[in-house]
Amino acid sequence: MTYDPSKDGAETDFRQRMSYGDYLQIDHILSAQKPLSKAHDEMLFIIQHQTSELWMKLALYEVEAARRMIASDNTAEALKMLARVARIFEQLNSAWDVLRTMTPSEYTRFRDDLGQSSGFQSWQYRLIEYAVGNRNLAMLKPHEHRPDLLEKLEAELARPSLYDEVLRRLARLGLPVPAAVLERDLRQGWTMNEDVMAVWATVYRDPSRYWEAYEMAEKLVDFEDYFRRWRFNHVTTVERVIGFKRGTGGTAGIDYLNRMLEVELFPELWRVRTEL
Ligand code: HEM
Numbered sequence: 001m002t003y004d005p006s007k008d009g010a011e012t013d014f015r016q017r018m019s020y021g022d023y024l025q026i027d028h029i030l031s032a033q034k035p036l037s038k039a040h041d042e043m044l045f046i047i048q049h050q051t052s053e054l055w056m057k058l059a060l061y062e063v064e065a066a067r068r069m070i071a072s073d074n075t076a077e078a079l080k081m082l083a084r085v086a087r088i089f090e091q092l093n094s095a096w097d098v099l100r101t102m103t104p105s106e107y108t109r110f111r112d113d114l115g116q117s118s119g120f121q122s123w124q125y126r127l128i129e130y131a132v133g134n135r136n137l138a139m140l141k142p143h144e145h146r147p148d149l150l151e152k153l154e155a156e157l158a159r160p161s162l163y164d165e166v167l168r169r170l171a172r173l174g175l176p177v178p179a180a181v182l183e184r185d186l187r188q189g190w191t192m193n194e195d196v197m198a199v200w201a202t203v204y205r206d207p208s209r210y211w212e213a214y215e216m217a218e219k220l221v222d223f224e225d226y227f228r229r230w231r232f233n234h235v236t237t238v239e240r241v242i243g244f245k246r247g248t249g250g251t252a253g254i255d256y257l258n259r260m261l262e263v264e265l266f267p268e269l270w271r272v273r274t275e276l
């Protein structure tokens, strides 16, 4: 006899009950894949991006909460959330292995159908960049046609970034973070600051004395480490699939993405290592 789990109590009648699909809105999610071409690989391309956007949604949610926790002096909770964000990026990094199975010949079959659309226009990606401190106002432009999204990005630029919150916490812990740093114009991108580096040097020279600050620093480094790997995986996949062609979003492509590889989110935390 074939085994029937319903005889052992598995519920099978969902006429009046919430089911798996109801709870997770599966119909909604699974009806959002609409390839524009007949190319076999377009489904992979769509699902790869949609799953990335879902993970980005969670990353934003966690960074958001981590910032709130740091601002309210609940660092331990924030560290847990930041560890999760690093793992999310690890997940996104592994996902490139699936996309890499698509060859240039296969991508060319539907690339024209993408028009001028590009990951460059991902507002969640830009929001992550802004939330962690990579604030470039020029990146607002592709969102001007969507006032709701522009508003979200503008609102983010008015708030302290994750790094700003960490530096404010250091000041509350009694470390000499300069007032100019604490009162800086939040819309501007962060640039390397010698005094902040001196603060981190103090922390790294005596971790047991500055344990909380030390742990925050290492979590940030860990996050940036995984984020850098995401950027590197992206640029390598792009070169493998389109070579040095111009991007659909209008940038130079590889040259643009290589330039983005030079971005440092927490420059002092990388530079301080040379001083130790
Ligand atoms: C075959 C696959 C891919 C190719 C050929 C590709 C190509 C490119 C290119 C050329 C750019 C530069 C902007 C432009 O002019 O278009 C770009 C930007 C971008 N792509 Fe992709 N991409 C691919 C996959 C992905 C995936 C899976 C994601 C995940 C969400 C993604 C997210 C992004 C983001 C966020 C940017 C903006 C980066 C920044 O401004 O720093 N791309 N991509």
Ligand SMILES: N[C@@H](CC(=O)c1ccccc1NC=O)C(=O)O
Pocket (backbone or CB within 6 Å): 049, 111, 114, 117, 118, 119, 120, 242, 246, 247, 248, 249
């Ligand atoms: N920029 C890519 C196209 C591309 O990858 C893309 C197109 C639409 C939606 C997301 C995309 N992914 C990343 O840029 C290209 O130039 O081929």
